[in-house]
Amino acid sequence: MNTREEQVLDRIDRARRRRPRVREERITLSHGSGGKATHTLIEAIFLDAFRNPLLEPLEDAAALLIDGTRLALTTDSFVVSPLFFPGGDIGDLAVNGTVNDLAVSGARPLYLTAGFILEEGFPIADLTRIVESMRAAAERAGVQIVTGDTKVVQRGKADGCYVNTAGVGVIEYPGLGVSTVRPGDAVLVSGPIGEHGITIMLARGELDIDADLESDTAPVHELVAGLLARVPGVRALRDATRGGVATILNEVARAAEVAVVVDERAVPVAEEVRGASELLGIDPLYVACEGRVVVVVDGAAADEALAAMRAHPLGEQAAVIGRVAADPPGIVLLNTTFGGTRIVDLLVGDPLPRIC
């Protein structure tokens, strides 16, 4: 065994012995990053308390069986800052995010709820704009917003507007899930990555960069439905939001106890995203998308899956970016552009807070 493999195996061993525990005494921004701290928080606090067979797969939506009907149920809160950005706003983000969580669970999205937490002093005109954007996004995704709730907190106790959406859909393709992934599978993404995250960072005006970039926020239900109808070998789908593609691949590797090997040159990244990521010192693999899907399929069906995704406008730049191997289990490896190999782990901090 060479040294790297020894290190990797040792690390896996240590992780397995460890019962997850939150070591901090207080919440930090990294608990909301989607990375390592988020996973620990979920496993140590939420999963431990709420433990039940429907929650434990930790998929994007829970799969329910009610009176013979298979339903997917999901929720997401949105705290993106700024509320309005090139290509979208918190309103369409909240609708698309929940539509996408249902779609990647093999469900046809049907009904959404909308919960608003508003700060005293928030402009009615901004609220109207957000609500109109939700209406348009719901129409585009073919869902109805059927119930809601509004709370108001005092000035200084929120940041303008937070939105929660929960969603229900009918599961048309049961059995999808990261735990079904196996060695020999292929890994695809539906388009160039990181455009949402970088757009948000630039919209904050903290970086002196002028890039012609828009959020990729979009509903992926049609792209996914087309893929699932055409390709029987699909194992799992995830939308690569917080923590980006790297986080999804780590979730796959851990849940299925496999290795995911990614070819860096194969990952589609727009020039503007690559440039801004370099300035920010962050790998685009960790940057959030809001309209991109990571797909794992039977290796033999990779070409067919690629063709199916490219047939949809949102998947024109879809690509096969890697493959699933048996070893080392639980690990994502990146074959870099420069010919090296490195581990792509879950993020420890949160370089891009409040991206969604």
Add this chain to the structure above:
Amino acid sequence: MNTREEQVLDRIDRARRRRPRVREERITLSHGSGGKATHTLIEAIFLDAFRNPLLEPLEDAAALLIDGTRLALTTDSFVVSPLFFPGGDIGDLAVNGTVNDLAVSGARPLYLTAGFILEEGFPIADLTRIVESMRAAAERAGVQIVTGDTKVVQRGKADGCYVNTAGVGVIEYPGLGVSTVRPGDAVLVSGPIGEHGITIMLARGELDIDADLESDTAPVHELVAGLLARVPGVRALRDATRGGVATILNEVARAAEVAVVVDERAVPVAEEVRGASELLGIDPLYVACEGRVVVVVDGAAADEALAAMRAHPLGEQAAVIGRVAADPPGIVLLNTTFGGTRIVDLLVGDPLPRIC
């Protein structure tokens, strides 16, 4: 026609001619009160944009028909301050609130989602306590928390912890709803009112009152199921949260275009609540409960409904508090303890912000 009746009819006429419009330029606390400003916000902004037949009844939950199964879907965000108070905390409040919205819609509560917005610096110990309280409340109500989401915002951008819960249940008693209420019906409450709201006000320590009072937060699904199984004449149920019993009765009066006439002496109010309300200058009818139900039943079934409610521990102090009349439509009238009669309107401001 006497002068009061003239005034009332004139007011109704003006209200009918008016298309709801938010006159303020910015959100105020009263938009979150559950009262007049909340209703205007919902009608002018949310209903106008999202308009669909499932949303328009504005019941506590939307009634969905998915593949032949009748489901109720509901959502609520919780921003109560303080987070912990005598008798409960934001955790059980969030579970009971959504369980109750499903129950009063004639549904058997089944599955909940949980979305957390946490402020950087929030103590992990407090979060653990809230989550444990949600677990216990879910167990008590026989529901499972099957999916969730956690977001973190920077220090000063929230107030510790906000919780959203959405819920799904199977509708076992379809057709309930405030629009089915008709003259001759009886109005009941399941127990003494206002204990939650007054407990929260006292817990803030802004009033120098020592009262032996606890929040009434509780799941009402069993009480409601017992009532519905025994009494066929139930028209509508609502849990009297923000805005209290008075707000619910106004919603009934408006939706069904009837008058609701309440006998003040019949309304159960604990001495501590009455005393604190007097000091606060607020009518207990407007104070939030979190485990009390307002029930409208066929007048002939009033005694049976009362007996059914009193058979459950949460309904031991249930009472018939009023009746439904034809005139004046859209108006709630109170026959006061002192022999007078006055209109009980929707609240204009918000005397008790962030009660749930």
